[in-house]
Amino acid sequence: MPERSNGAVSKTVDPGNGVPGFESLSLRKMMNLSLGMSINETESTQIKYRMNQLNSCNWPSTDPLMIKYHDEEWGIPIHDDTKIFEFMLLDAFQAGLSWKTILHKRENFRKAFDNFDIRRIAEYNEKEIQRLLSDSTIIRNKAKINAAVTNACCFLKVQKEFGTFDRFIWQFTNGKTIHNKWKSLKEMPSFSRESDEMSVELKKRGFKFVGTTICYAFMQASGMVNDHLAHCYRYKELISVG
Numbered sequence: 001m002p003e004r005s006n007g008a009v010s011k012t013v014d015p016g017n018g019v020p021g022f023e024s025l026s027l028r029k030m031m032n033l034s035l036g037m038s039i040n041e042t043e044s045t046q047i048k049y050r051m052n053q054l055n056s057c058n059w060p061s062t063d064p065l066m067i068k069y070h071d072e073e074w075g076i077p078i079h080d081d082t083k084i085f086e087f088m089l090l091d092a093f094q095a096g097l098s099w100k101t102i103l104h105k106r107e108n109f110r111k112a113f114d115n116f117d118i119r120r121i122a123e124y125n126e127k128e129i130q131r132l133l134s135d136s137t138i139i140r141n142k143a144k145i146n147a148a149v150t151n152a153c154c155f156l157k158v159q160k161e162f163g164t165f166d167r168f169i170w171q172f173t174n175g176k177t178i179h180n181k182w183k184s185l186k187e188m189p190s191f192s193r194e195s196d197e198m199s200v201e202l203k204k205r206g207f208k209f210v211g212t213t214i215c216y217a218f219m220q221a222s223g224m225v226n227d228h229l230a231h232c233y234r235y236k237e238l239i240s241v242g
Contacts, residue, residue, distance in 0.1 A: 001074060001099040001217060002059040002185050002227075057232045059185060065103055075238050077177055077223030079166045084222060085155055086116040089148050091218045092209035093139050099217075101139075108137035113148065122152035147208035154206045170224065172198045179226045179239055188227055191216045 060066035078084060090109060094102045102109075112135050114120040124132075132138065132145045155165055162168040172194045182188045195216035202210040219225045228235040 001069075001220060002057075002188060055231060055233050057185075057229050057234070063100060066100055069103055071234065074221060075223050075226050075228055075234065077241060079170070081155075081159065081165045082116055082118065084165055084169065085118050085152070086110075087218055087221050088151065088155075088210075089113065089116060091214050091221065092147055092151070093141070093144050094217065095144070095209055095211075095214060097139070105138055108135075112138050118152050118155055121149060122156055124149045124152075144209060151207050151209075154202075158205065169198070169222075172201075173219070173224045177223055177226050177238070177241075179235075181230045182227065183230055185229070189216070192219075192225070194224075195219055 057070060060070045078087070090102050090106065093109070110116060112132055129142075129145055129149070133140050133142060158165050158168050178194070180188075191212040195212045198215040198219070199210055199212040202215070216225075220227045223238070223241075226235065226238045228238065
């Protein structure tokens, strides 16, 4: 989500396009990778990314978890209510922070919030709130923790009204992914008409931490918009998904 050790040989790769990390990538390591020789997993991930970065979004930089998220999750349309709630919860906690920070604590959030079980979270009492506030592995922000509980309750009400939350939330893009065609991160907006409308409706229904910027980040993550850069290999793959 946009936020917006050296080898034995001295010569390094520099594509001349300002791609971070390329200047420290040794030819020896690239050769070892192509020949299937042993390198550690982190180096492998970083090298593969650097080799392909000109054909990919550059916002994950060389962080392995961010790369994996970009390649395997970001922008894929999701319709499972529990997964939708997970992304909404995480995006709310991201407010004022980087996605990288949240992503690296994601499994901690999963454990702390009962595997994102909506019904359980909706029933959290003050004891559970205090448990979360004492949990140093997550973001201990009382307003955001209280919002997670409030949002779970509101989520259940929407499910009851529409049958699924998925049916409700995807109406803002008429049930289809909006495929943008940005050439650079500078062109990419932080909100849209659709995220404005979503934010207004969610607030009317009692949801918290659902400003238009947070809603747009959710739309990017959940595949309601395809904001991979047009040259990114994932852009065309997601177009084929729908």
